[in-house]
Amino acid sequence: MDKIAILPLFVSAYLLLQKNSKEVFILFFLPLLTVVPTYYEVKIISGLPEVNFYIAGMLPILLVWLFKEKAISYRFSLLDSFIFLNLLTLFISQYYTSSYKVAQKFIFNESMARLFPYLLMKTYFAEREERQKVIRIIIILGAIVGLLNLWEFRIWDNFFDKYIRKIWPYYVPWDLPMKRGGFKRAFGPFGHPIIAGYFFALVLPIGIWYWRKKLFTKKWHGPLVIALLFAGGIASISRAPIAAMFIGLIILWFGWTRRKVFVLSLILLGAIVFSSVYLPKIIGYVSINRSMAETADQRNAAYRMELLENYIQIVNQKPVLGWGRFSVPWVDNQVSIDNEYLFLALTHGKLNLFMYLSTIIVCLFRLTIFIWKEKQNSQEKEIAWCFVAAILSGTITQTTVWNGFQIVPYFYMFLAMSEAIVIYRPNPNREVSQSLAIELMPQSHAYHFSRTL
Numbered sequence: 001m002d003k004i005a006i007l008p009l010f011v012s013a014y015l016l017l018q019k020n021s022k023e024v025f026i027l028f029f030l031p032l033l034t035v036v037p038t039y040y041e042v043k044i045i046s047g048l049p050e051v052n053f054y055i056a057g058m059l060p061i062l063l064v065w066l067f068k069e070k071a072i073s074y075r076f077s078l079l080d081s082f083i084f085l086n087l088l089t090l091f092i093s094q095y096y097t098s099s100y101k102v103a104q105k106f107i108f109n110e111s112m113a114r115l116f117p118y119l120l121m122k123t124y125f126a127e128r129e130e131r132q133k134v135i136r137i138i139i140i141l142g143a144i145v146g147l148l149n150l151w152e153f154r155i156w157d158n159f160f161d162k163y164i165r166k167i168w169p170y171y172v173p174w175d176l177p178m179k180r181g182g183f184k185r186a187f188g189p190f191g192h193p194i195i196a197g198y199f200f201a202l203v204l205p206i207g208i209w210y211w212r213k214k215l216f217t218k219k220w221h222g223p224l225v226i227a228l229l230f231a232g233g234i235a236s237i238s239r240a241p242i243a244a245m246f247i248g249l250i251i252l253w254f255g256w257t258r259r260k261v262f263v264l265s266l267i268l269l270g271a272i273v274f275s276s277v278y279l280p281k282i283i284g285y286v287s288i289n290r291s292m293a294e295t296a297d298q299r300n301a302a303y304r305m306e307l308l309e310n311y312i313q314i315v316n317q318k319p320v321l322g323w324g325r326f327s328v329p330w331v332d333n334q335v336s337i338d339n340e341y342l343f344l345a346l347t348h349g350k351l352n353l354f355m356y357l358s359t360i361i362v363c364l365f366r367l368t369i370f371i372w373k374e375k376q377n378s379q380e381k382e383i384a385w386c387f388v389a390a391i392l393s394g395t396i397t398q399t400t401v402w403n404g405f406q407i408v409p410y411f412y413m414f415l416a417m418s419e420a421i422v423i424y425r426p427n428p429n430r431e432v433s434q435s436l437a438i439e440l441m442p443q444s445h446a447y448h449f450s451r452t453l
Helices: 002-016 021-035 053-068 078-097 100-124 128-155 159-167 193-212 221-235 239-256 260-277 279-286 296-317 340-373 379-397 407-423 428-440
Strands: none
Touching: 002 021, 002 053, 021 053, 021 100, 021 128, 053 100, 078 100, 078 340, 078 407, 100 128, 100 407, 128 159, 128 193, 128 221, 128 407, 193 221, 193 239, 193 379, 193 407, 221 239, 239 260, 239 379, 296 340, 340 379, 340 407, 379 407
């Protein structure tokens, strides 16, 4: 029954016979990526990389985009170079630490998770109308997942995982119930509660924008979707993503307000109060040994501090290219590296970590320049603030979890959407011609009197 993982390939191919790749990507691939766990994989042919559901669904779309549509609407930009260099350093590191065969399979999976979702999304996010479609489907999917995560949070029943697990012929070690305060830390299709919270921290800002622009068909749809997105993040009971969601809201508040000096003053005042009152307590809370921890939460915090202390020395033994994904010398059975930046430095070296951080910094820098140059409060400027909030929320969350499962393609798709905002400007001539056409249309009068000179 593991061969059902390639079923999306045939569904995607059939849909492509009737629709273009953009429609199949939005209406089929995005739901597939969001709601089906990615840790169910199948090996079709010996020697080839394993395939999961979303990779199978994306392959026909990618082939049509490359060879039939010839990627005619794609425009290369600065951020693309950093994405390619990031992948190149991943490949070099893995090849250096293992073999070409292993590195080849590894870079295939990384390309399917990082590069190709980025390229496709950047193309399909070029026009205003398509942007709204993409955002609408993502936030509706997020609301559905949020609703079912609330069910998992209270009833301890993972709707997304249990049906596949029942028919899957092999053991998959990801349905690990984690609890806090008597409730299950819901993770839905995302494999880990922190990654689930990470997803909602990414999606919440664009959901608020969609609601603010009154793009829902009915007034009550907006508050319901936002509530479910927020509830989905809370149901993960993960501190970093929840804090990231609130930080994202603060960024949106600052970005969208006209009283920026006043709002910035309030933010700085709040930061000073927080630093003086709570920061010393937080430092004291995490700066203990796990054996001295009083609660499970304090033990988790101490674990992350010990990770940094133990593995920085391991990183410095092979600082440039790292140890490779499969040959890291584990310390004290600390095999869970709950920090994406430490994980990259450890497995692929400081060179890859530098390229990864540079990608994020360049993306945020280009968004900032775009916002600075965009004088009016245009639709593009408002949504650019959403991506600043989302990407910063992601970088904060990555300090407490590795990038895994769906969150990798989603994070790179958000980088692609932000880049599309920067390079694909709306055509002013088209807008002017449309407005002139509206003005020149004959006006209908309700009173129907004959007009006589």
